[in-house]
Amino acid sequence: MTRKILALITTTVNLLTITVPLIAHHSESAQFDVSKPIKVTGVVKKVEWMNPHIWFYVDVKDDKGNMTTWGFSGLPPGMAIRKGFTKETLQIGETVVVQGFRAKDGSNNASGNILTFSDGRQVFPGALEVGTVPSNKP
Amino acid sequence: MRKSSVASLMAIAVVLAVLTSSSKPGLGQAQSQAREICSPHEGRCLTIRPPNLPPPPANWSMPRTREGKPDFTGVYAGAGFNHQVGRNDTDTPIIRGFDGKIMPPTKAGGDAILYRPVTGKMEIDDPIGLCLPYGFTSQIFSPYAQQWIQSDKWLVIRHEFMNNFSRAIPLDGRPHKQDLDLTWGGDSIGHWEGDTLVIDTVGLKEWWLDNPHPKGSLWHSDAAHVIERVKWIGPNLVSYDVTMDDPKIWTKPWTEQFHMVLHPTWDLLEYVCKENDRCSGGHCVESDAQKK
Numbered sequence: 001m002t003r004k005i006l007a008l009i010t011t012t013v014n015l016l017t018i019t020v021p022l023i024a025h026h027s028e029s030a031q032f033d034v035s036k037p038i039k040v041t042g043v044v045k046k047v048e049w050m051n052p053h054i055w056f057y058v059d060v061k062d063d064k065g066n067m068t069t070w071g072f073s074g075l076p077p078g079m080a081i082r083k084g085f086t087k088e089t090l091q092i093g094e095t096v097v098v099q100g101f102r103a104k105d106g107s108n109n110a111s112g113n114i115l116t117f118s119d120g121r122q123v124f125p126g127a128l129e130v131g132t133v134p135s136n137k138p
Numbered sequence: 139m140r141k142s143s144v145a146s147l148m149a150i151a152v153v154l155a156v157l158t159s160s161s162k163p164g165l166g167q168a169q170s171q172a173r174e175i176c177s178p179h180e181g182r183c184l185t186i187r188p189p190n191l192p193p194p195p196a197n198w199s200m201p202r203t204r205e206g207k208p209d210f211t212g213v214y215a216g217a218g219f220n221h222q223v224g225r226n227d228t229d230t231p232i233i234r235g236f237d238g239k240i241m242p243p244t245k246a247g248g249d250a251i252l253y254r255p256v257t258g259k260m261e262i263d264d265p266i267g268l269c270l271p272y273g274f275t276s277q278i279f280s281p282y283a284q285q286w287i288q289s290d291k292w293l294v295i296r297h298e299f300m301n302n303f304s305r306a307i308p309l310d311g312r313p314h315k316q317d318l319d320l321t322w323g324g325d326s327i328g329h330w331e332g333d334t335l336v337i338d339t340v341g342l343k344e345w346w347l348d349n350p351h352p353k354g355s356l357w358h359s360d361a362a363h364v365i366e367r368v369k370w371i372g373p374n375l376v377s378y379d380v381t382m383d384d385p386k387i388w389t390k391p392w393t394e395q396f397h398m399v400l401h402p403t404w405d406l407l408e409y410v411c412k413e414n415d416r417c418s419g420g421h422c423v424e425s426d427a428q429k430k
Contacts, residue, residue, distance in 0.1 A: 031418070050414035051411060051413045055414060055425065076299075082228060084226060105421050109416070
């Protein structure tokens with residue numbers, strides 16, 4: 001993706017090449033555009049722990065101070081729990097980095113394929129890779 | 139389209155992290171080796187690890203019902219897991235399908251039934267994206283828990299996915315129903331061959347064979363005849379073999395072997411697909427959290 005596109009979004013919303021396979025049982029490829037990867041840094045505003053996929057919302061501030069709330073689709077609750085990723089793993093107010101692919105309709109929604117906490121712990125809330133599930137909150 | 143063309147055009151089928159092959163010893167040669175499985179059309183291969191469970195102790199005996207039959211009652215991680223049991227009874231859900239290396243050649247016309255490149259229609263490309271049933275045989279690979287409830291005359295399998303899809307299987311020796319209406323679950327009957335439970339299923343609607351593939355989907359036909367063979371092989375460990383006989387697709391039946399792991403602490407969760415299906419078909423609904 002180009003710098004031009006980058007500038008159109010925000011300085012904290014970055015389009016990057018993500019190598020995590022975008023595949024899920026509840027097909028993400030029908031909902032998200034694999035040609036539009038996204039990476040944001042922001043603060044968790046809300047978590048919807050519901051089927052068919054968890055959604056979590058991240059407040060992202062651009063370089064002008066404008067706030068945008070991005071929605072990210074994570075794993076289904078049932079799969080997350082079996083991997084040890086629980087409701088308590090992602091706390092409101094926590095600063096996170098999220099990588100995924102933008103929704104096909106161009107809205108501020110995306111798949112949440114890689115979730116990185118401020119201390120470097122990483123989970124894969126969307127992609128079905130075997131990730132490092134945090135064992136304890138800091 | 140030639141297979142080679144399809145293979146070159148279609149990337150990746152099933153997903154997973156590529157895993158290493160180490161495991162605890164003692165499950166026997168066939169179960170102690172990691173093995174590579176490959177999707178038949180999209181070329182993606184992945185490595186399946188053997189379950190990391192300890193070998194059965196010398197005095198181990200399988201659970202049995204009051205009638206003396208093997209008892210499979212419990213909540214399991216099925217073939218949709220790369221069974222690596224971790225702390226707090228966790229396991230490893232994965233997205234995988236049948237191993238294309240095991241499948242025999244297709245008949246003339248069989249490949250067109252088996253593989254459907256992306257069409258742009260959700261009903262073909264992603265029916266579960268519309269919250270339609272996963273159906274059998276896709277359900278075999280759902281990366282969710284499944285609950286088996288057994289009596290002397292019935293086995294009920296409750297899947298967490300999709301919308302707690304269930305199968306009720308008589309074990310009383312009855313034959314298949316006649317004049318079956320084709321359904322997502324089909325008509326299943328069970329019988330015992332020694333300590334092995336054999337489940338025979340026909341009457342399946344033409345539907346997905348396994349999990350979604352990024353550039354297409356695999357399907358079985360309405361002639362599919364599926365035989366599951368289930369047997370305890372160790373504490374919390376069950377062998378689960380599936381024989382697929384689909385004369386509209388393949389030249390002969392074929393069998394793939396899987397494992398199921400009993401998880402004593404798991405409960406089946408409710409799964410309602412429409413609960414918060416925010417981006418069905420790529421059209422997202424704004425959340426309250428996003429409203430200014």
